[in-house]
Amino acid sequence: MALDAKQTEPPARYSQGKLIQEMEKRGLGTKSTRASIIQRLYDVKYLKNDPAEPSKLGMAIIDALTSYAPRVTTPEMTAELEGDMTKVAEGADTQTQVVDHSRALLAGMMDGLIDHKDDLSEAIADAVTADAKIGVCPKCGRDLVVKTSAKTRGSFAGCMGWPDCDVTYPLPKGRIEPIDGEAGVCPECGAPRVKVHPFRNRPYETCINPACPTNREPDIVVGECAACKAAGRHGDLVAHKSEKSGKRFIRCTNYDECGTSYPLPQRGELHATGETCPECGAPIVEVVTQRGPWRICVNMDCPSREKKALSGAQLVSTQEGVAERRVANGPRLVGAAAKVLYALAAKMRSPAPDGCPSRRAL
Numbered sequence: 001m002a003l004d005a006k007q008t009e010p011p012a013r014y015s016q017g018k019l020i021q022e023m024e025k026r027g028l029g030t031k032s033t034r035a036s037i038i039q040r041l042y043d044v045k046y047l048k049n050d051p052a053e054p055s056k057l058g059m060a061i062i063d064a065l066t067s068y069a070p071r072v073t074t075p076e077m078t079a080e081l082e083g084d085m086t087k088v089a090e091g092a093d094t095q096t097q098v099v100d101h102s103r104a105l106l107a108g109m110m111d112g113l114i115d116h117k118d119d120l121s122e123a124i125a126d127a128v129t130a131d132a133k134i135g136v137c138p139k140c141g142r143d144l145v146v147k148t149s150a151k152t153r154g155s156f157a158g159c160m161g162w163p164d165c166d167v168t169y170p171l172p173k174g175r176i177e178p179i180d181g182e183a184g185v186c187p188e189c190g191a192p193r194v195k196v197h198p199f200r201n202r203p204y205e206t207c208i209n210p211a212c213p214t215n216r217e218p219d220i221v222v223g224e225c226a227a228c229k230a231a232g233r234h235g236d237l238v239a240h241k242s243e244k245s246g247k248r249f250i251r252c253t254n255y256d257e258c259g260t261s262y263p264l265p266q267r268g269e270l271h272a273t274g275e276t277c278p279e280c281g282a283p284i285v286e287v288v289t290q291r292g293p294w295r296i297c298v299n300m301d302c303p304s305r306e307k308k309a310l311s312g313a314q315l316v317s318t319q320e321g322v323a324e325r326r327v328a329n330g331p332r333l334v335g336a337a338a339k340v341l342y343a344l345a346a347k348m349r350s351p352a353p354d355g356c357p358s359r360r361a362l
């Protein structure tokens, strides 16, 4: 898989099916391993989207290997190693011979890589930053990138000019795709507009600034607080979208006294129904999504929820949880890429393992 970073016109992209055919043609992988090799490239973020596209990180790895260990990038070498493996399986060659051969091949490459360790780390770090870029800071004009909070492990958009510039935004749940050019700048507030791909939901475009007029939602009274009523006072349950976090939730106007709040699905138009849940007394709201309207009891602990297994807001929040964990993994990539390279090195020094070192390294 030669990836040419210097081309100005994007080359024709392979669908995953076509990619598998191409690997077959070049003798890469076997029938049972090709799909998982491609999946692995997605997992370590060398590939993105479908049809497959190399990420900046993928390009940097290929550039680095082409410069410092050119042989490893040739399909011939991979095919050669695969061929060796087949010979062992067929009994034509011993495992020791093949391991020695692979080890010699990889040792030569590792010397080249280790000599340029610093250049490599820098190139990989730059590429990871470029992959993390989601737009331009409206305050200082530097790049806004996806960062991970050391405290919460959560992701947010932050300015590369930090600490001189303190612009940050919370990130919508899902994979964030930057939008190029003018369409990527919000005409209302100047913050980046991005395309969000929520887990298992249709993508949508949004300004990432939760305080932007395009993201504001009016407060809606969705019902009366049952806890307050029982205590002999009146409290309104209000659906509110935070200008700081962009999160939507319901809270009682007497929250300090009763502590009543409910989470809400973050997407979809919200309507009050004036109805309360027959099981628990919490308000029923209507949420209109691209798939149509649905009505939910806002109480996550409502007994009616257990009957329907995963439904409504709970399903949404579970999906968001998964997507959030995926996003949070992004910045660990420098580590992941370095690990692949150093795993190669480690295998060279360790005593003969019970298989070919190239098998795990590649």
Ligand SMILES: [Zn+2]
Binding pocket: 137, 138, 139, 140, 141, 142, 159, 160, 161, 165, 166, 167
């Ligand atoms: Zn800035």
Ligand SMILES: [Zn+2]
Binding pocket: 186, 187, 188, 189, 190, 191, 207, 208, 209, 212, 213, 214
């Ligand atoms: Zn805006």
Ligand SMILES: [Zn+2]
Binding pocket: 225, 226, 227, 228, 235, 252, 253, 254, 255, 258, 259, 260
């Ligand atoms: Zn209350």
Ligand SMILES: [Zn+2]
Binding pocket: 277, 278, 279, 280, 281, 282, 297, 298, 299, 302, 303, 304
């Ligand atoms: Zn209920």
